[in-house]
Amino acid sequence: MADLTYRQLRRAVTDLGKDVTRASEAIRGRAQQIHEEAEDTGRVAELIRAMGVDTATTAETTELSKIMAGMSQAANAYAAAANTTARQAVAAHEQAVASHDGINEAYNRAPVDVSDLKPAWLQQQ
Amino acid sequence: MSVGTVPAAVPEPNEPPATTPTAAGDATAEPGLFTSLLTAVEPARSDGFHLDPAAAGSSAAFHTQEQTADDTADSKAGTRGSGRRDSVWRAWMLAGAERWKKGAGAHVKRLEVQKAQAAANQVRESRQVKVNRSEGSVSNSRSGNAGSGPNGAAGKGTGGGAQKNSKNAPKNGPKSSPVNSGGGSAGTRSGGKGGDTAANRGASGGGRGPAPVKDHTGTGTAPRGTNKPSSAGAGTAGGKPGAPGAKGDSKTAPAPAATRGPAPAPVKGGQGKATDSQKGKDLAAGPKTGPGKPDPRSGRAQPQATGKPDPAKDGSATAAGQKLPEKQTPGKNGQSKTPPAAAAGETKPGPKPTASGKTPDGKTPSKDKSKDEGKASGAPGAPAAVGKPLNTRESRETGYRDGTRAARVTAHVKSYGDGFKDGWTDTSEAAAREKTRLDQARQERKTPRKEPQPVPPKPATPPTVQPLTVKEVTATHVHLGDGTARPSLARGEVRSLKQFERRLTDKAEALTKAAEQTKALKAHADAQADRALRLLEDAKTVQGGDKLTGALAKLHDTARAQAGKAEEVHKQALRSAEAARTVLANTTTRYQAMYQAVVDSPETTPAEAAFYLGDHHG
Numbered sequence: 001m002a003d004l005t006y007r008q009l010r011r012a013v014t015d016l017g018k019d020v021t022r023a024s025e026a027i028r029g030r031a032q033q034i035h036e037e038a039e040d041t042g043r044v045a046e047l048i049r050a051m052g053v054d055t056a057t058t059a060e061t062t063e064l065s066k067i068m069a070g071m072s073q074a075a076n077a078y079a080a081a082a083n084t085t086a087r088q089a090v091a092a093h094e095q096a097v098a099s100h101d102g103i104n105e106a107y108n109r110a111p112v113d114v115s116d117l118k119p120a121w122l123q124q125q
Numbered sequence: 126m127s128v129g130t131v132p133a134a135v136p137e138p139n140e141p142p143a144t145t146p147t148a149a150g151d152a153t154a155e156p157g158l159f160t161s162l163l164t165a166v167e168p169a170r171s172d173g174f175h176l177d178p179a180a181a182g183s184s185a186a187f188h189t190q191e192q193t194a195d196d197t198a199d200s201k202a203g204t205r206g207s208g209r210r211d212s213v214w215r216a217w218m219l220a221g222a223e224r225w226k227k228g229a230g231a232h233v234k235r236l237e238v239q240k241a242q243a244a245a246n247q248v249r250e251s252r253q254v255k256v257n258r259s260e261g262s263v264s265n266s267r268s269g270n271a272g273s274g275p276n277g278a279a280g281k282g283t284g285g286g287a288q289k290n291s292k293n294a295p296k297n298g299p300k301s302s303p304v305n306s307g308g309g310s311a312g313t314r315s316g317g318k319g320g321d322t323a324a325n326r327g328a329s330g331g332g333r334g335p336a337p338v339k340d341h342t343g344t345g346t347a348p349r350g351t352n353k354p355s356s357a358g359a360g361t362a363g364g365k366p367g368a369p370g371a372k373g374d375s376k377t378a379p380a381p382a383a384t385r386g387p388a389p390a391p392v393k394g395g396q397g398k399a400t401d402s403q404k405g406k407d408l409a410a411g412p413k414t415g416p417g418k419p420d421p422r423s424g425r426a427q428p429q430a431t432g433k434p435d436p437a438k439d440g441s442a443t444a445a446g447q448k449l450p451e452k453q454t455p456g457k458n459g460q461s462k463t464p465p466a467a468a469a470g471e472t473k474p475g476p477k478p479t480a481s482g483k484t485p486d487g488k489t490p491s492k493d494k495s496k497d498e499g500k501a502s503g504a505p506g507a508p509a510a511v512g513k514p515l516n517t518r519e520s521r522e523t524g525y526r527d528g529t530r531a532a533r534v535t536a537h538v539k540s541y542g543d544g545f546k547d548g549w550t551d552t553s554e555a556a557a558r559e560k561t562r563l564d565q566a567r568q569e570r571k572t573p574r575k576e577p578q579p580v581p582p583k584p585a586t587p588p589t590v591q592p593l594t595v596k597e598v599t600a601t602h603v604h605l606g607d608g609t610a611r612p613s614l615a616r617g618e619v620r621s622l623k624q625f626e627r628r629l630t631d632k633a634e635a636l637t638k639a640a641e642q643t644k645a646l647k648a649h650a651d652a653q654a655d656r657a658l659r660l661l662e663d664a665k666t667v668q669g670g671d672k673l674t675g676a677l678a679k680l681h682d683t684a685r686a687q688a689g690k691a692e693e694v695h696k697q698a699l700r701s702a703e704a705a706r707t708v709l710a711n712t713t714t715r716y717q718a719m720y721q722a723v724v725d726s727p728e729t730t731p732a733e734a735a736f737y738l739g740d741h742h743g
Contacts, residue, residue, distance in 0.1 A: 004663035071697030078690035085683040095676035
C-alpha cells in the first residue's frame with residue numbers, strides 16, 4: 001500500500017474514470033435495447049389478448065414487459081451512477097493534481113535527496 | 126444731364142434756392158461752381174438717379190438745359206433743342222407711358238395739381254405727393270429722394286436758366302417737379318408771380334416741363350405736342366418713342382437722354398422764358414421752347430401742361446419722370462447703363478462730360494453746356510437740397526422691400542430646386558434599392574436549382590456502415606448474424622402460439638444473456654469500488670491530504686453506489702429472464718396439448734372454439 005505514488009494515483013484514478021465511462025456507455029446501450037424488448041413484450045401481450053388468449057397468459061406477459069421495463073430503468077440508473085462515478089473520478093484526479101502536482105514537481109526537482117524527508121519537515125505552519 | 130434731371134425733380138421745389146446759385150454759376154463760375162456743386166450733389170443724385178432719377182433726371186435735365194441754354198446762348202439752345210427733342214420725346218413718352226400704366230386718372234392729376242398748388246410753397250409737400258405715388262413703385266420713393274437732389278440741381282439749372290429769372294428758380298424749386306424743372310421752374314416762377322395759378326402752371330409745367338421740353342426739343346413738337354396733350358397715353362407713346370430716339374442719339378444713357386431731353390426743353394423754355402422774361406410761364410416754357418412755334422406750342426404746351434401737369438406735377442411728373450427714366454434706363458441700360466451714371470457723372474463732374482455725352486446727341490452739347498451750367502448752378506442748390514433729399518431711408522426701405530420680394534421668389538425657386546433634388550434623389554435611391562432587391566431575388570431564384578444538386582452528392586460516405594449479416598430468413602423472422610444488436614428481426618405481429626413461444630423464447634434468451642452480462646457488470650462495478658477503496662486507503666496511508674482523500678472517498682462512495690445499481694440491474698435481469706421463462710413455460714403448459722392435438726389432426730387449424738365448447742356452455 002505504501003507503494004502508491006503520485007503518478008500511480010493519477011493513472012489509477014484516470015483509468016478508473018475511463019473504465020466507468022466505457023461501462024456506462026455500454027450499459028446505456030443495453031438499457032435501451034432492453035427497453036425496446038419490454039415495449040415489444042407489451043405489444044405482444046396486446047396481440048395475444050386480441051387473439052383471445054387467456055387472461056393469465058396475457059397478464060403474465062404484461063407483467064414480463066413491466067419487469068423488463070424495470071430492468072431497463074435499473075440499467076439506466078446504473079449508467080447514471082456510472083456517470084457520477086466517472087465524474088467523481090475526474091474530480092479526484094483534478095484534486096490530486098491540485099494538491100500534489102506542484103509538490104510532486106518540487107520534490108522531483110529537489111536539489112537534494114529528499115527521499116527520506118519526513119512530510120512534517122515541510123508542513124505548512 | 127443727371128444733374129439737370131435730378132435737380133429738376135427735386136429742385137423745382139428746391140430750385141429757387143438753387144436757381145440763384147446756378148445763376149451765379151451760369152454767369153461766371155460755371156466750371157468751378159459746376160464742379161464743386163456737382164461733386165457735392167453727385168452722391169445724392171447718383172443714388173437717386175440710378176434707380177428712378179433717370180426719369181426725373183430726364184425732365185430736370187431738359188429744364189436745366191433749357192434754362193442754361195437760354196442763359197448761355199439761344200443759338201445753342203436751338204441746336205440743342207433738336208438733339209434734345211429726341212431725348213425729351215423719349216422721356217416724355219416714357220413718362221406718359223408710365224403714367225398711363227399707373228393709370229393716373231384725372232382725379233389723381235387733379236389731386237396732384239391741387240397738392241402741387243398747395244405745396245407750391247413747400248417743396249416737401251411735393252415730395253410727399255411723390256412719396257404717395259412712390260408707394261406703388263420704387264421709383265416714386267426714389268423720386269422723392271432723388272427729386273430733392275435733382276430738384277436742387279434742376280432748380281439750379283432752372284435757376285441757371287432762370288437766374289436771370291432768379292425768382293422763378295427758387296419758387297420753382299419748391300413747387301414744380303424736378304423733372305419739369307424747366308417747366309416747373311417756369312411754373313414756379315409764374316407761380317411766384319401768379320401765385321396759385323402760377324403754381325398750377327408750375328406744377329403742370331413740371332409735368333409739362335418734360336412735355337414742353339419735348340415740344341421745345343422736338344422741333345416736330347406740333348405732333349408731339351399734340352400727342353402729349355393727350356396726356357399719359359399719348360405722352361407715354363410719344364415719350365417712349367422719343368426716348369428711343371434719344372437713346373439712339375446717345376445710348377450712353379436713357380437717363381441722360383431724358384435728362385438731356387428735359388434739359389434741352391427747359392433750355393429752350395429757358396430761352397423762351399429768358400426772352401420772354403423770368404416769368405418763365407409754364408406755358409411760356411412750352412411756347413418759349415418753341416420760340417418759333419411759341420404760339421402753337423404755347424397753346425399745345427398749355428394743354429399739354431394741363432394734361433400732363435397732373436401726372437407731371439410733382440408726383441406725377443416725378444413719377445413719370447422717374448418711371449420714364451427707369452424705362453429709359455433699362456433701354457439705356459441695355460445700351461449702356463453708364464448713361465445714368467454718366468449723366469450724373471457728367472452733370473456733376475462738370476459740363477464737359479455732359480457736353481461730351483450730349484455732344485454725341487448732337488445739339489445736346491450746347492444744351493449740355495447749358496445743363497452743365499444748370500448743374501453747376503444746381504449743384505449749390507443741390508447741397509442745400511441734399512440735406513432734405515438725402516433721405517435714403519425710403520430708397521432703402523423700397524430696396525429692402527424689393528429685395529425681400531426678390532429674396533422670397535428666389536427662396537421659393539431655390540426651395541423648389543432643393544425639393545426637386547431631394548425628391549429626385551430619394552426616388553432614385555428607392556428605385557435603386559428596389560432594383561437591387563429584385564435583382565437579388567431573381568438571382569436567388571436562379572441559383573436554387575444549382576443548390577439542390579449539391580445536396581444529393583453526399584451519398585459518397587457510406588463506408589462506415591457495416592453490412593448486416595443474416596443467418597436465416599424465415600416466414601416470420603430474419604435471424605441476424607453475430608455482432609448485431611439483435612439476434613433476429615421479426616414481424617411485429619404475434620398471431621399464433623408458436624409465434625408467441627418463439628418471441629418469448631428469444632426474449633428469454635436475451636434476458637438470460639443480459640442477466641449474465643449484468644452479473645459481469647456487477648462484478649466490474651464491485652471491482653471499481655474496490656479500486657476506489659484501495660486508492661482511498663493508499664492515499665490515507667501516504668497521507669495524501671484531506672482533500673485528496675476526501676475526493677477519493679467520494680469516488681469510492683459513487684463506485685459503491687454504482688455497484689449497487691449493478692446489483693439491482695442484475696437482479697432485474699434475472700427476474701426478467703425468470704419471468705420470460707415462466708411465461709413461456711406456462712404458455713406451453715396451457716396450450717401445448719391443444720396444439721399437439723391440432724398437429725396430430727389432419728386439419729391444420731382447429732375449428733371455432735364454440736364448435737368444441739358449445740355443449741358445455743349450452
